[in-house]
Amino acid sequence: MVWEPEIEELHRRQELARRMGGPEKVARQHANGRLTVRERIGKLLDAGTFREVGSLAGQARYAxxxxxxxxxxxxxxxGRGRLNGRPVIVGGDDFTVRGGAADAGIFQKQIMAEQMANELRLPIVRLIDGTGGGGSVKSYEAMGFTYVPFNPGWDWVVANLATVPVVSLALGPVAGLGSARAVSSHYSMIVKGTAQMFIxxxxxxxxxxxxxxxxxxxGAAVHTRAGAIDDEVASEEEAFERTxxxxxxxxxxxxxxxPRGARRDDPARRDDSLLSAIPRDRKQVYKIRPVIETLVDQGSFFEMGRRHGRSLVTGFARLDGWPVALIATDPFVFGGAWDAAAAQKLIRFVDLAETFHLxxxxxxxxxxxxxxxxxxxxxxxxxxxxxxxxxYQASVPWCSIxxxxxxxxxxxxMMNHARLRYRYAWPSGDWGSLPMEGGIEVAYRAELEAAPDPAARMAEIQARLERMRSPFRTAEHFSVEEIIDPRxxxxxxxxxxxxxxPLRTPGLRGPAGYRP
Structure with missing residues (x-):
């Protein structure tokens, strides 16, 4: 029992640390509709698995x-813990201590969290609730000097994007370097109404x-539409579940x-609704998400970034248990045309699939x-x-429908045409350099202007071209590999x-890695 006094002192200090900013600050955090960092970690991880690192770090006052x-x-x-049985690293800001400001923190802890994730090759989840940067201008007076800014540990932040899955949750006011930490991730969420993010x-x-x-x-509406944050959630619990x-x-x-997931859905399952999913009227829109849901393993589609680049639909899904990255277009938004936002969304999503071999x-x-x-x-x-x-730079297996x-x-x-074109088309396929409806007046202007009845000549040209439009004619020339029954x-x-x-090849993607 020689070291019993020190063990008691250890337990005392750990108990003081668990009080965080004190009862008043904890009550204020709850009054603002937010959990404390310890409550968040407890709800996110499997029960009883959190092993804290640096529990005694802080500011002490001695007699x-x-x-x-x-x-x-x-x-x-x-610290480390388990999430659905798998080990992960989790780090979170404690807003009850000086509002999560960095001048009340010890930046070496954030650095070690990122380094630990990288060197142990484990996913990292960031619970962000504060600035996480250089603190307020009051710190200048305390230090007695100003300093040239730097971002401690940012080398690990960048390295992790190329190495391990990174999830960031904006759970309260997030500013400065905290906002940079939030967006430097593969997937980010913000809680609607209780969290905001600012430069x-x-x-x-x-x-x-x-x-x-x-x-x-x-607020959430600003950043999910701009694409700085992937998704908004209604509660912290929803954020944990989506993580x-x-x-x-x-x-x-x-x-x-x-990893392959459970195989609970028949790979040969057929859905007759697919026969009428695409309208015959080419101007008529349709809902793409029900099509996705019926093609993938039931309940497996996990959409990301729905409010940004809305003509493009991106998300994960499973096929016979295997995880895949899925891309589709939403005809309800710009008819499915790619605007600048959709293109940016596609770049980031393809890079995500390439990084993690999906x-x-x-x-x-x-x-x-x-x-x-x-x-x-x-x-x-x-x-x-x-x-x-x-x-065209992607190397993962690719299938287009x-x-x-x-x-x-x-x-x-739709794919890199120089690779194996693993591709199928539905009988509703319609393709070319541009839609015929938009090009007849230009391509046949002279003929239409010379015709005694331009409207009749237009109808004649349209009927002639419509015969050329059949996807079966394209298949005759092997310009589309196979036309299939949608079912x-x-x-x-x-x-x-x-x-x-078996073609998925583990390893680092390349020298540049993934960029947020």
Whole structure:
């Protein structure tokens, strides 16, 4: 029992640390509709699995005789735990201690959390609730000098993007370096109503621009539509559940292949509703998400980024248990045309699939790039060309299903045509350099102007071209590999997933890695 006094002191200090900022600050956190960092970790991880690192780090006050009078823990907690049975690293800001400001923290803890995830090859979940940067200007007076800014541990943040799955949850006011941490991830969420994110908060912005409240400046609606944050959630509990689902599709690091999930759905399942999913009227839109849901394993589609680049639908799914990255277009938004935002969304998603070795399934109905003055002002063609580069640089197995349209440069971006064209088309397929409806007047202008009855001549030309439009004529020339009964699509996609599984090659992607 020689060391019993020290063990008692250890337990005392750990108990002081568990009090965080004290009862009053904890009550204020709850009154604002937010959990404390320890409650968050407890709800996110499997029960009883959290092993904290650095529990004794903080600011202590000692009496003249050297005994501890008070202790305030550092406002960043981290450690290891299990999530759905798999080991992960989790780190979170403690807003009850100086509002999560970095000048109340010990930045070495954040650095070690990132380094631990990287070197142990484990996913990292960031629970962000504070600035996490250099602190307020009051720190200058405390230090007695200013300093040239730097981002401690950012080398590990960048390295992790290329190595392990990174999830960031914006759970309260997030500003400065905290916002950079939030977006430097593979998947990010923000809690609607109780969390906001800013480069600088309303008080700073008001000095140089308009006076806005927290929601108008950096609420969930702002960032999910701009694409800075992937998804908004209604509660912290929903954020934790989506974190579990997101990570379930991915390996613990790029040095492994994504794990196969449960096989609860018949690969040969057929759905007669697919026969009428695509309207005969080419101008009529349809809902793409029900099509996705019936093709993939039941209940497995996990959509990400729904409010940004809305003409493009992206998410994870399973086929015969195998995880895949799925891309589709939503005809309800710009007719499915790719605008600048959709192109940016596609780049990031293809890079995510490439980083973690996920085969890609692309459900194609692309009328082309968005056109018009707004498309030109937003540099759509520049972003679109970058999206094509991402597609052509991808090396993961790729399968495209042409549901309806494939026109122009964007339509050609359905896959890298120089690779094996693992591709099928539905009988509703309609393709070309541009839609016939939009090009007849230009291509046949002289003939139409010379005709005694231009309307009759237009109808005659349309009827003639319509015969050329049949997808079966394209198949005769092997310009489309196979036309299929839509009800066969699921079985063919499951076959693709099983063929692709052994082709997934673990390892780092390349010198640049993944960029947020």
């Amino acid at each position: 003249d005789d050297g005994t501890l009078e008070d202790f305030t823990p550092a406002n960043f907690l981290f 600088a908060g309303p008080a700073v912005v008001a000095r140089i621009g308009p006076s806005l409240d927290k929601e108008d400046l950096g 579990r689902r997101f990570l379930s599709y991915l390996p613990s690091s790029v040095h492994e292949a994504p 085969p890609v399934v692309h459900l194609v109905d692309v009328p082309g790039f968005a056109v018009g003055p707004e498309a030109e002002k937003s540099a759509t063609i520049r972003h679109g060309a970058r999206a094509l580069a991402a597609v 042409i549901l309806r349209r494939a026109f122009g440069v964007a339509g050609a971006g 066969e699509t699921r079985s063919l996609l499951c076959e693709f997933a099983n063929l692709a599984a």
